[in-house]
Structure formats: structure tokens, C-alpha cells
Amino acid sequence: MIDPDGYRPNVGIVLMHPDGRVFWARRVRRDGWQFPQGGMNSDETPLEAMYRELREETGLLPEHVAVLGVTPGWLRYRLPRNAIRRNDKVVCIGQKQVWYLLQFTGQESDLRLDLTPKPEFDHWRWVDFWYPVNHVVTFKRGVYASALRHLAPFARQIAGPQAIPAASAELLERGHRRRRRGGSGRRPSPARDQAE
Numbered sequence: 001m002i003d004p005d006g007y008r009p010n011v012g013i014v015l016m017h018p019d020g021r022v023f024w025a026r027r028v029r030r031d032g033w034q035f036p037q038g039g040m041n042s043d044e045t046p047l048e049a050m051y052r053e054l055r056e057e058t059g060l061l062p063e064h065v066a067v068l069g070v071t072p073g074w075l076r077y078r079l080p081r082n083a084i085r086r087n088d089k090v091v092c093i094g095q096k097q098v099w100y101l102l103q104f105t106g107q108e109s110d111l112r113l114d115l116t117p118k119p120e121f122d123h124w125r126w127v128d129f130w131y132p133v134n135h136v137v138t139f140k141r142g143v144y145a146s147a148l149r150h151l152a153p154f155a156r157q158i159a160g161p162q163a164i165p166a167a168s169a170e171l172l173e174r175g176h177r178r179r180r181r182g183g184s185g186r187r188p189s190p191a192r193d194q195a196e
Contacts, residue, residue: 001042006093007076011050012037012147014101015058015065016155020163021126023058023104024135025113028122034136035144036120037097046070046098054102057120059112065102069154075099077143099147101154129155129164133171145171 002008013036015023026033038053040046047067054060078094085092113121127135129152133145149167156164 001040002090002092003096006091007074007096008092008094009040009046009074010037010095010097011040011046011053012075012097012099012143013050013054013057014099014147014151015054015060015104016068016101016129016158017104017126018158020129020155020159022129022132023111023124024127024132025057025121025124028119032137033132034140035132037095038120047100050098050100056116057113058124059115060104060106060110064104064106064110066105067100068103068158069101069151071097071099071147071150073098075143075146077140080139095143097143097147099151101151103158129159130167130171133167 015036017023023035024033025036036053036057038049038057040049041052044052051062054065074096075098076094076096079092111124113119113124130148133141133148136144145167152164152167
């Protein structure tokens with residue numbers, strides 16, 4: 001499902017440990033790390049898609065998490081030119097995403113990356129809240145900065161301001177510059193896989 005502007009509706013998930021660290025996962029057979037995310041089906045609400053993607057990519061069920069916050073409206077990123085599949089019937093130029101902040105309330109043994117025939121991730125770890133902005137594939141940095149900036153106040157209510165300090169102006173400006181450029185430019189070779 002792609003909208004008339006060429007963006008695929010998608011949900012992103014920031015899964016937060018109560019201490020403020022966030023779930024960071026490595027793509028199967030790739031060097032890229034990212035938050036769980038995935039496309040919405042035409043018959044799903046963003047919340048329904050989020051719970052489905054959460055189960056598929058992490059093995060977690062609704063009882064393993066608490067929804068703390070959601071971004072207001074869609075956040076968009078464009079794919080690099082060489083990651084756009086021009087031979088498809090409908091060309092997708094990027095993703096539009098609703099991001100959810102979830103508090104992890106389960107046990108680490110509840111996290112299972114191998115529940116589907118084609119797992120998205122093969123390894124995960126907990127990282128500092130702002131770490132992903134500088135470590136996700138370049139064309140996603142703007143949307144990560146925007147999502148985390150919107151979700152940080154909700155995260156601080158659980159983990160406290162010491163665990164989730166204010167983002168530096170440099171960090172947020174770096175994300176803002178990426179959005180203005182539309183996410184184009186150089187990227188690592190697995191960018192098409194990072195877009196899913």
C-alpha cells in the first residue's frame with residue numbers, strides 16, 4: 001500500500017527498558033542496526049500494525065509492553081535514489097511512519113527474534129536513548145531524531161531526566177539537515193534492505 005505521494009505507511013517501535021535504554025537490533029545478514037519497524041496492511045490501524053510488527057520482529061505480545069507515547073501524525077523519510085524500485089507498478093519513494101514508545105514490562109526471555117520463517121533481526125542489545133540517531137543508516141537519521149525528540153518527554157516520565165538527558169542541539173540539527181535534504185545522498189549498500 002503506497003499513498004499518492006509515493007510513501008508507504010509504516011510504523012516504528014522504540015522499545016524502552018525501564019532504565020531508559022532502548023532496544024537496538026541488527027538486521028539479519030547485514031551490518032545495519034535499527035529499531036523494529038514495518039509496513040501497515042490496508043485493513044490495519046497504526047496501533048494494530050505496531051502490535052503485529054512487535055510480535056513478528058521481537059516475539060513480544062501486548063502484555064509484555066505498555067504504550068507510553070506516539071508521534072503526532074506521520075514522519076517521513078525518502079529512500080536514496082538507488083534504493084527505489086522503479087520497475088514496480090507503483091513506485092515507493094519512501095516511508096511515512098507513526099512511531100510508538102513502548103515500555104518493556106516483560107522478561108528478557110520473552111524477546112524472541114526467531115518466531116517467523118524469515119526473521120528481521122539476528123542480534124539485539126540495549127543502548128542509550130539517543131544512540132540510534134548517530135548509528136542508524138544515514139538516510140533514516142532525520143526521522144529517528146524527530147521520533148525520539150517527540151517521544152523523549154514520555155520516556156523521561158518513566159526513566160527520569162538523568163537517563164534521558166535533553167538531546168544536544170548538534171544532534172537534532174544533524175537530523176534536521178538530513179530531513180531538508182530528503183534523505184538522498186551516499187548510503188551503505190544494504191539501504192534497500194534497511195528501508196523495509
